[in-house]
Amino acid sequence: MSNMRRRNLIAAIILLLLCAGYAYLTANLPTRAIENTTQPSFFPWVVTVIMAVLSLGLLAQAFLPTISSDTPKTFDVPAKRLIYGLVLSVAYFVSLPTLGFVAGNIPFFAGLMYLYGERRPLWIAAGSILISLIVFFLFREVFQILLPSGILQGVLR
Amino acid sequence: MNPDIIDGFTQASQLETILAVAAGCFIGLVVGMIPGLTISTGIIIVLPLTFVLEPEISIALLLGLYVSGMTGGSFSAILLNIPGTPSASATAIDGNPMAKNGEAGRALGIAITASFLGGLFSFLCLYFIAPLLAEIALKFQSPDLFSLVFFGLTIICSFAAKSLVKGLLSAVIGLAIVTVGQDPMMGTARFTFDQVNLISGIHFLTALIGLFAVPQLVDNFADMMKSETATKNAANIKSVLPKLADLKLMRLPVAIGAPIGSFLGILPGAGGPIAAFISYDYTKKLSKNPKEFGNGSPQGIAAPESANNAVTGGALIPMMTLGIPGDPVTAILIGALLIHGLAPGPLLFVENGEFAYGLIFSFFWANIFNIVIALIGLRYLVKVLVIPRTFLMPTIAILCVIGSYALRNNFFDVYVMFGFGLLGLAMRWLDMPIVPLLLAMVLGRQLEEHLRVSLIASKNDVTVFFTHPFSLFFLCLAAASIFWSFWAEHKSKQKQEHLEI
Secondary structure: OOHHHHHHHHHHHHHHHHHHHHHHHHHOOOOOOOOOOOOOOHHHHHHHHHHHHHHHHHHHHHHOOOOOOOOOOOOOOOHHHHHHHHHHHHHHHHHHHHHHHHHOHHHHHHHHHHHOOOOOHHHHHHHHHHHHHHHHHHHHHHOOOOOOOHHHOOOOO | OOHHHHHHHHHHOOHHHHHHHHHHHHHHHHHHHOOOOOHHHHHHHHHHHHHHOOHHHHHHHHHHHHHHHHHHHHHHHHHHOOOOOHHHHHHHHHHHHHHHOOOHHHHHHHHHHHHHHHHHHHHHHHHHHHHHHHHHHOOOOHHHHHHHHHHHHHHHHHHHOOOHHHHHHHHHHHHHHHOOEEOOOOOOEEOOOOOHHHHOOOOHHHHHHHHHHHHHHHHOOOOOOOHHHHHHHHHOOOOOOOOHHHHHHOHHHHHHHHHHHHHHHHOOOOHHHHHHHHHHHHHHHHOOOHHHOOOOOHHHHHHHHHHHHHHHHHHHHHHHHHOOOOOHHHHHHHHHHHHOOOOOOOHHHHHOHHHHHHHHHHHHHHHHHHHHHHHHHHHHHHHHHHOOHHHHHHHHHHHHHHHHHHHHOOHHHHHHHHHHHHHHHHHHHOOOOOHHHHHHHHHHHHHHHHHHHHHHHOOOOOOHHHHOHHHHHHHHHHHHHHHHHHHHHHHHHHHHHHHHO
16 A cells, blocks of 8 residues: 555544544534524534545545555655654643743743754854743733743743 | 725825835745745734734734735745745746846846736725625625635635545534534534633634644754855845836736736635746747746746736735635734624625725735835845744744734643644645635634524525525535536546556
8 A cells, every 4th residue: 555545544544533523522512492493513513424424535545546646745854853843842832831931932942943953052042042032022012912921920020 | 986995095004004014015025035934924923913903004014924925935936946935936937047147136126026016906906896896795695605605615625635535624624623612603612621711712823823833844844945045146136126128028927917816816725826827827828939938038937926916916805805715814814803803704895994995005005015125125135045044943933832822811722723733744744735724714603604594594494505596606616616626636647647657
């Protein structure tokens, strides 16, 4: 089985599972005892049916020999870098409410600079600190959008 | 004369609005010319700013960015042979050979002037067609509106995807996401899992930031910036003002590109790249020197550039009059309007006529400032091409996070944005287009409301969609677009198989 067909197969199975879950939740939606009206579950049922039909269509595409087996060029990026990026992002998003937008952005920015190929420690340190502070104050002072300061609340008044 | 026209012009010509247009044009030119950054990303970056600005100023800023982003895309296409935006792909075919021949300034001047002329033509289309279309659209009833939105979605799927099934699946996923939150008719909470944050649904701007920005940030991990070439070609820029001979040469391509771009802009989903290539092709066929094309023909630059800028005005027509976005940028514009409590659609001209005409005239100013800033500041603007990606990309990443947070001052939206980013990556992996999902999120609630209102009014009689003439017309168009897409897909596969044999 070609690469693209395998991807179609995986996606079709996932979508059919999601469709089943969505249908289960739709079936459990509350109903209203009002005459001549459509229930809140009406549109989700329409969506469920169309999604199921299209997912089956995708499943068929995974087996039909006439379907192009060309694999699209997705990301020309080493897998390692992608994983590091994902781990960095998850760590950032988890810690953001506690650290706040300055203390959280600095390591995230520095990590991204490294992943994008910057190797000079001084540039990474200066860039991450300066840009994080500039962006924070720009939003707070100029755009009047209050961003949480987190652990630096006492310092960034 | 309609007093709204005068009020609209006055509103668009206020100092603050003009400054916003100029700032938008400047940002648009910069964003457009940086390969790997699209106009959508540029708009995402400035989006938080629009939350605190007046609606007319916000829209003026975004329009400036939209118009100039299209022009900016041609700069890197000409100087680097890397289109800054997909719409500038056709420009690179003749633009880069001209730059290599030491005519970078001439090529850029032609691109800027053609963009201006295309934009101006589409302004005239917008000015004359939009109010007329809005007047017709006022006669639409719920079944007609349902069929119209349905047609909008199907045509987007037809244009956006190589595989119609994947295009439609993308749209259906968007419709499923839209059902999260309160039911639009009865207010019943659906799929909220007792989460307060989900009661008002998933904001499509949060989804948009994730869907567009995250895959683009990942794309940029691969280094594709050729700053050395940029600096070398930028050094060759002497004068960008087009000569009279060049202006004469531009008559044919602009006459072809501007109407094609404006027309394709009106069709949801068609967009700049298609308009640019069709115009290029037609100009080549009608040109006296078709052999020059591909080797540095000025007409080969003017045709796609006039077409892709004409798309902008065309795309604003269905957005303003029908509430149907033609591309991601107009979808964001709808989002920006909704944030300010303004709903685009036929009623916009009735209830907020001054604002509607203000928007049209801001578009006019955007085209004026686009040519002025581009011609005057080009030599300095191209220096942006040497900004290290190591600074640029992390800055965009944190701006995306702040943009998501600032929407409702909520960390939940930041997580939603990241989730949509992962979804965007998965869709890219599957070669599934993102645009139908996004537009389904914009149009989904309207689709549901019109469907249910029509059924309630007709006592669940589905023939109501076939007995209303407008509705029947749009359903026929939707069927035709699906059929055409299947046929085109089938033909393309046959061709591919033939080539393989």
